[in-house]
Amino acid sequence: MTAPAFKATVLTLFPEMFPGPLGHSLAGKALKDGLWSLETVDIRAHARDKHRTVDDTPFGGGAGMVMRPDVVDAAITAAHPGEGPLIYLTPRGEVLRQPRVKALAKEPAVTILCGRYEGVDQRVLDKHNALEISIGDFVLSGGEAAAITLLDAVVRMVPGVVGKTESLEDESFETGLLEYPLYTRPQVWNDVPVPDVLMSGHHANIDKWRRQQAEDITRQRRPDLWSGYVAAQKQEQEGQ
Structure with missing residues (x-):
């Protein structure tokens, strides 16, 4: 069997949320046919204490918790092979538009970091030169729904996923x-x-x-x- 044209790795605290909708319709068929692959990595598996702690209070005060850089870094290092971009989904990121979708579809792979709580420690994002992307001007409970949205948009641009290229050319x-x-x-x-x-x-x-x-x-x-x-x-x- 030939290697998939596009590989997606998702770092998340909720791996059971995948493939979700991506396992159905065009994306699901393409996944089953090996046109693309999806791997999930449980960030919590890289926690360093017996309680599997992944978050802590923010320096400077404020509400909520922040995902720890050491835990997230360990997950990224274990999962991200350096092939393709590391994407962090955040409302403050570049708004996702079709040119970016098409560019990502040409990558051999992407690794997506799904944040939770108030977000991720900035130092780990800087260390790995994360590409910050937003799917719109609103706030979600976590990055998983955004990751599914991004991947659905990208996967359908992978050659062979959509039967008629004319369908893609006429779309919004x-x-x-x-x-x-x-x-x-x-x-x-x-x-x-x-x-x-x-x-x-x-x-x-x-x-x-x-x-x-x-x-x-x-x-x-x-x-x-x-x-x-x-x-x-x-x-x-x-x-x-």
Whole structure:
């Protein structure tokens, strides 16, 4: 059997949370078929006392607990082979966007550190040059749900996981725009018909309609994306 194209290692206090949703649908089938692999490492197994303590109170005071650098460092050292980036999931990180997803999918491997409590001691993050990534401007109880989200996004970009590459090309963010509206049978539902252009069989008109819909939706719902798209279009025209 050939080696998987992409290897994921997750450092967590709750290894039983994996593969979770990643064991189903496209990601699950690809995992079973060996297109990618998933290993979990129990951070608590690297604790140094009989109580398997992984956290302590923060210096300087404050609420909550902080994951100890010595314990986390031992887990990283044991699990991270130096192949691919070490990712720490945190609300203060770089917001995950499709270009980063595509870049990670080209890596041979990633190691993901899932924080808990108030977070991880900064010194261990600095030592291992962790790439800090956020999946959005909100707070979760821990990094596991974020890790599943990140891996779901990345794995589907691994060659062979999604059957038709056209499906990837038309998705939101691939062109800098949100995706256009989608329709399927029945042709009329709740007295609302499918737009006529989609029934016309005229592919050029369909493509034009979809592009216009994507532009309108992006402009209305995501002004930040729209500004970037307009700037990219202008730069492309100036370069011609």
